[in-house]
Each structure stands twice: as structure tokens, then as C-alpha cells.
Amino acid sequence: MSKHLLIRGGTLVTADDERRADLLVIDGKIAAVSTADEGLDAPAGARVIDAGGAYVMPGGIDPHTHMELPFMGTVASEDFFTGTSAAAAGGTTMAIDFVIPSPKEPLLDAYTKWRGWAEKAACDYSFHVAVTWWDESVHADMGTLAAEHGVNSFKHFMAYKGAIMCDDEVLVNSFTRAGELGALCTVHAENGELVWALQQRVFEAGITGPEGHPRSRPPEVEGEAANRAIRIAEVLGVPVYLVHTSCIDALEAVTRARLEGQRVFAEVLAQHLVIDDSVYRDRDWDRAAHHVMSPPFRPKHHQDALWAGLASGMLQTTATDHCCFCTPQKRMGLDDFRKIPNGTNGIEDRMAVLWHHGVRSGKLTPSEFVAVTSTNAAKIFNVYPRKGSLAVGADADIVVWDPKRERTISAATHNQNIDFSIYEGMEVIGAPAYTLSRGRVVYEDGQLKTEKGTGRYVDRPCHAPYWAAQRLRNEGAKATAVERTLPTPEEG
Ligand code: URP
Ligand code: ZN
Ligand code: ZN
Ligand code: ZN
Numbered sequence: 054m055s056k057h058l059l060i061r062g063g064t065l066v067t068a069d070d071e072r073r074a075d076l077l078v079i080d081g082k083i084a085a086v087s088t089a090d091e092g093l094d095a096p097a098g099a100r101v102i103d104a105g106g107a108y109v110m111p112g113g114i115d116p117h118t119h120m121e122l123p124f125m126g127t128v129a130s131e132d133f134f135t136g137t138s139a140a141a142a143g144g145t146t147m148a149i150d151f152v153i154p155s156p157k158e159p160l161l162d163a164y165t166k167w168r169g170w171a172e173k174a175a176c177d178y179s180f181h182v183a184v185t186w187w188d189e190s191v192h193a194d195m196g197t198l199a200a201e202h203g204v205n206s207f208k209h210f211m212a213y214k215g216a217i218m219c220d221d222e223v224l225v226n227s228f229t230r231a232g233e234l235g236a237l238c239t240v241h242a243e244n245g246e247l248v249w250a251l252q253q254r255v256f257e258a259g260i261t262g263p264e265g266h267p268r269s270r271p272p273e274v275e276g277e278a279a280n281r282a283i284r285i286a287e288v289l290g291v292p293v294y295l296v297h298t299s300c301i302d303a304l305e306a307v308t309r310a311r312l313e314g315q316r317v318f319a320e321v322l323a324q325h326l327v328i329d330d331s332v333y334r335d336r337d338w339d340r341a342a343h344h345v346m347s348p349p350f351r352p353k354h355h356q357d358a359l360w361a362g363l364a365s366g367m368l369q370t371t372a373t374d375h376c377c378f379c380t381p382q383k384r385m386g387l388d389d390f391r392k393i394p395n396g397t398n399g400i401e402d403r404m405a406v407l408w409h410h411g412v413r414s415g416k417l418t419p420s421e422f423v424a425v426t427s428t429n430a431a432k433i434f435n436v437y438p439r440k441g442s443l444a445v446g447a448d449a450d451i452v453v454w455d456p457k458r459e460r461t462i463s464a465a466t467h468n469q470n471i472d473f474s475i476y477e478g479m480e481v482i483g484a485p486a487y488t489l490s491r492g493r494v495v496y497e498d499g500q501l502k503t504e505k506g507t508g509r510y511v512d513r514p515c516h517a518p519y520w521a522a523q524r525l526r527n528e529g530a531k532a533t534a535v536e537r538t539l540p541t542p543e544e545g
Contacts, residue, residue, distance in 0.1 A: 056080050058492060059095040063104025063453060066419045067111065067443050068428035076109060078449040081492035086445060100494075104453050107486055110423050111441050112146025112176075112450035113404050114430040117296050117320060117372035120150055121170055124376070125216075125394040126385060131377040131470045134173040136400060138503040139468040141495040143401035144485040146176045146450035147440055147511065148375075149430070151208055153183040153217060160184070160194035164202060174508030176490040177450065179434070181239060183208040184227040185217040192230050199234040203512025205435055206294070207231055211278040212243035212270075212347060224285055232291040235516035237318075237433070239294040242278035242303060243270060243348060252391050263341035264333045265390040267349040275348050276302025283310045283317055290527040292316040292519060294433065297374050299325045299348040301358045308367050316523055318433050320370040321359050323403040324475055327410055329353045332475075342383040343473040345393040346374065364416050369429040371407055373399035377471035398471045402462055404452070406476065408483035435517035449492040458484040468501060 058078040065074045065086065075093040077085040087093045095101050120136040122129040131139070133150075140148055150171065154163035160182055171178055182198055184191060184207050198204035207227060209219045219227070224240075231238045251269040260268065279295055283306055286293035298304055298319045310317045330352055332344040344350060362368040376396025386393030399406075404426055411417040417425065431441025438444045443451070462476040488496035495503045 056492070057096045057099035058102065058489070059093060059099050060102045060104050060109055060451070060453060061092065063107045063109035065109045065443055066423050068420055068424040071419055076443065076451070078489065078492045081449055083443060083445055083447045083449050086443065102453060102487055106455070106457070108419060108454040108456060109443070110452050110454055111427045111443055112452050112488060112490070113144050113426045114147045114149070114441060115140060115145050115373050115375065115400055115403060116149045116370055116430040116434060117374050118148040118150045118400055119374070119376035119396065122151070122153065122376060124396070125392070127378065127382045127394050129376050129396060130379050130382065131375065132173065133171045133178070134175055134503070134505050135468070135470040136375065137175040137178065137508055138501050139401040141176055141488045141490060141503055142468045142485070142501055144404040144452035144454065144488055145400060146452070146488060146490050147178065148176070148400065149179045149181060149434060151183055152180045154185055156186045156217070160191060161197060164198060164204070168510065171510070173505045175495060175503035175505060176508045177440070177448070177511050178508055179436070179511040179513055180204060181206040181208045183210065183217065184219065184223060185210065187223045187226045192226070195227070195230050195236070196234060199236050199515050203514065204236070205513040205515045205517065206237040206239055208239045208241070209282070210241045211282065212241060212245040212248050214245040214249040218245040221285070224282065225289070228285060228289045228291050232289055235520045237292055237294055237517070238286065239296055240278070240282040241297065242275055242282050242295055244274045244278045247274045247277070256389065256391060261389055262338065263345050263390050263393060266345045266393070267330050267333050270347060270349050272300035272302040272351060272355070275300050276306055279303035280306040283307070283315065286317070287315050290523065290530070292318065292523055294318040294320065296320050297322050297325065297348060297372070298359070298362070298368060300351050300355045304358055304362045304367065308362070311367060316519055318370070319368045320372050321363055321368045322372055322374050322399070323406045324373070324397060324399055325350065326356055326359050326363070327406060328475060329356065338387070339380050339383065342386065342393050343380070344397065344475060345383070345390065345395055346376070346397045347395045360416050363425060364421070369425065369433065371403060371425045373403050375400035377469060379472045397475045398469045398473070399475065401467055401469050402476050405460070405462070405481045405484055406479070408454070409481040413482060433517065435513050436511055440511070449489050451489040452485045453487040454483065455486040456483050458482070458486070460484055
């Protein structure tokens with residue numbers, strides 16, 4: 054494979070601007086970008102990609118995926134090779150997945166296990182590490198992960214009681230520790246106690262099918278947990294990142310905090326922007342069950358709010374929470390919705406869904422699309438400008454985007470290792486013509502060219518630039534003691 058590659062005649066789109074330019078890739082890195090009127094000559098032996106009529110953008114970064122996750126008595130069907138290949142087919146060139154230790158499992162052991170599973174990845178990846186329990190060894194392991202393994206984000210599940218749920222004590226301990234390390238706390242915000250109680254109540258009322266799932270996880274449950282996590286972060290003086298913000302209630306908590314100047318980041322899933330809760334009333338059990346994920350799909354009016362949140366910058370990133378379970382796995386909950394493994398597909402379609410429904414409808418500009426699909430995640434998780442940019446010296450993770458290509462999304466033709474698509478039948482315009490992972494063409498002309506093990510683990514150092522600002526604010530807000538001359542006992 055040629056180590057030199059020239060992408061000629063495209064419109065380069067970054068989070069900052071759009072301009073006509075040629076782009077040269079050498080040895081996996083962006084080596085040169087032309088001015089608008091002077092193109093670049095192809096070095097001898099270079100492959101030339103004609104990007105006329107296309108947009109040339111940083112490859113997508115999906116900051117929330119779960120490849121081969123052991124969860125709810127089974128294992129997610131998509132592995133790190135099939136999942137990152139499907140990502141490449143959709144223009145995504147980096148995934149940040151999750152190490153999720155079982156309660157009492159040492160964090161470092163779980164991390165080592167996940168690193169082993171991920172060696173087959175075909176595009177670059179990194180890991181958030183979940184804190185699912187607490188003692189001094191967790192405190193120590195967080196430090197080791199941050200200092201020696203490039204982990205700068207720790208995940209907290211406020212739901213999944215009896216399994217991986219964190220109570221407030223764990224949240225406070227872990228947020229405090231992350232503050233010492235300059236790492237970012239992320240949260241799955243749902244009140245796990247309420248979910249647990251509502252699940253029993255709904256089931257005992259005779260609702261055993263997938264329609265019970267959203268009834269047990271209403272928006273208030275997410276709003277309460279979002280607000281609690283944000284308030285805990287505020288008091289402890291740490292930034293916080295909400296994963297899969299799905300409803301107005303959580304968005305309001307984020308908006309309030311941001312308007313008060315708190316450093317809160319929030320992610321929205323592509324599927325929550327375009328799919329509503331009517332899916333749970335599908336008379337076909339399998340179809341309904343395939344939409345069981347947490348937080349659940351919401352009534353339609355939440356979608357308008359989420360789009361507005363994204364367009365206004367209250368929500369900064371888009372993800373998929375790609376967590377695939379095939380039909381026989383979903384059927385583990387045939388007589389009890391509480392046993393349906395939670396999760397949906399989406400890594401292959403996030404970019405197209407956002408382009409079609411976001412850019413083509415005028416909700417997002419192409420530059421805003423780049424920001425919410427790539428650059429903002431790179432900045433928040435501190436891999437910018439190596440990722441999420443088209444700067445000289447950046448990794449050549451690039452998507453050449455054909456804005457005219459029409460496609461109907463279907464499980465029959467997708468590359469994801471799941472027998473269902475939540476976007477089945479959706480017609481989208483806009484798709485990758487080429488995807489490059491560190492300069493390798495991994496997708497072209499509708500064909501995957503990925504190879505097992507070519508993806509690399511990406512170290513993410515602590516102390517992202519926003520930490521300096523956070524520390525200054527914490528310094529300014531520090532408690533001070535009042536100096537007093539105490540009265541002597543005689544004076545009293
Ligand atoms: O339903 C979901 N989202 N499954 C994956 C685990 C999680 O909560 O992110
Ligand atoms: Zn400490
Ligand atoms: Zn979650
Ligand atoms: Zn998740």
C-alpha cells in the first residue's frame with residue numbers, strides 16, 4: 054500500500070471552516086494542506102484520490118461504544134474487529150469504548166482484559182474505565198490508569214442496581230479522585246433506585262413486554278440523576294460529562310448548569326434524535342425488544358429539544374452507545390422485559406443519520422457536523438489536534454464524504470454484526486466515498502478494506518486544557534478561615 058496519498062479537489066471541512074484544498078498524507082499523517090488556489094503535486098508513486106464534489110473531513114469519533122461487552126447474562130455480538138470495520142464503513146475512525154469491571158474486580162485487571170480483546174480492532178480506539186465499586190485499591194488504580202495507561206475519563210453508572218450501579222458515596226469518592234488526577238468523570242444518569250422500584254411495579258401490574266421498559270425509566274428518572282451528578286460535580290469542583298442525554302429533563306439540568314458557568318459536557322445519541330417511543334408498542338415482539346436500551350426512546354417532543362440542544366452547543370458530542378444483541382439474545386427477556394439485554398446498534402450509521410437529518414435539514418452546518426461528530430469529542434477527551442482535525446501533523450483519519458450518495462439503511466446490507474437495524478428502511482443521502490484510518494484506505498467504493506489488528510490504542514493524557522480553567526475557578530472559590538482573637542475564659 055502506498056505510503057503517500059493525495060486527496061485532490063475536495064472541500065475541506067473542519068470545525069472552523071470550509072475551503073477548497075488538496076491534502077497530502079505521508080506515513081499515516083497529514084503532511085500538507087494546499088491553499089485554495091494552489092494545489093499540491095502528487096509525489097512520485099502516490100495514490101491520488103479524486104475528491105471533486107466531495108467533502109474531506111476528520112473521521113468521526115464515536116465516544117461511546119460497547120464492543121463484546123459482557124452484560125445482562127450475555128455478551129454483545131459485535132467484536133472489536135467487526136465493530137470498528139462497521140465504523141469505517143460509516144466514516145468513523147475512532148471509538149472510545151468502556152472497560153467495565155465487575156464489582157470487586159480490580160480496575161487494572163479489567164483494563165488489561167479489555168486491551169486484549171481490542172487488539173483485533175481495525176481503527177483506532179481508547180477506553181473510558183468504569184468505577185463500579187470503591188475502596189483504596191480503586192483510588193490507587195485510577196492513578197495508575199491515568200499516569201501509565203493514558204486513561205483520562207472514568208465512567209459512573211447511576212443505574213443497573215444490583216450490578217454496576219454507583220451510589221452517591223462512590224460518586225463522591227471517584228469524582229474527588231478524578232479531580233486530583235485531572236481526569237473527566239462521565240455518568241450514565243438514571244436514578245437506579247427508582248428504575249428498580251418502577252420495574253417491579255410495572256411488571257407486577259402485568260406488563261411483561263418491551264412496552265414496560267420505557268414505563269420503568271421515565272424522563273424524570275434521568276433528569277433527577279443528571280441534576281444530582283451535575284450538582285455533585287459542582288460542589289467538588291470537577292467537570293462532568295453526561296453520556297446519552299435523551300430527554301428534556303436532563304437537557305434542562307445541563308442547560309441550567311452551563312448557563313451558570315459550570316463546566317458540563319453532554320452527549321446525545323444519533324438514535325435519540327430520530328426515533329421515538331412508539332417503537333415499544335410494535336406488535337412484533339422482536340422489533341420492540343430490539344429497541345430496548347437505556348435510557349429508552351422518548352416521546353417525539355424530546356427530539357426537537359435535543360436537536361435544539363445540539364445546534365445551540367448545550368450538547369457537544371454525538372455517539373451511538375453501540376451495544377449489539379441479536380434476536381436470540383433479546384429473547385432472553387421474552388416473558389420479562391427486565392431481562393432483555395439493553396442496547397442497540399448504530400456505529401455504522403451515526404454520520405449518515407446526522408448528515409441527512411442534521412445538515413440536509415439546515416439544523417447543522419457542515420462545520421458544526423464536524424464539531425459534533427469528531428472535533429468536540431477529541432477536545433473533551435484530550436486527543437485534539439492529533440484526532441478530530443485536518444491539521445498538518447494530525448493522524449490521517451479522514452472521511453471523503455459524498456453528499457449525493459443515496460442509501461436505504463438495512464440489516465440486510467449493513468456491516469454490523471447484528472441481525473437487526475434500528476434504522477431499517479431509513480433513506481439517507483450522504484455517505485463516505487473513502488475512509489482513511491491513519492492513512493490506510495479502509496473503505497472505498499462501498500467495499501470494506503479493514504484488516505484485523507491495524508487499529509492502535511490511543512493514549513489520552515489527563516489535564517485537558519479546560520482543567521487549567523477549572524483549577525483557577527476552584528482556587529478562587531476556596532474556603533478561607535476567619536482569623537479571630539478568641540476571648541480568654543476570664544473575659545467571658
Ligand atoms: O442500553 C444501553 N445503553 N446499553 C449499554 C450500557 C449503557 O447503559 O450504556
Ligand atoms: Zn486521594
Ligand atoms: Zn448507559
Ligand atoms: Zn453505554
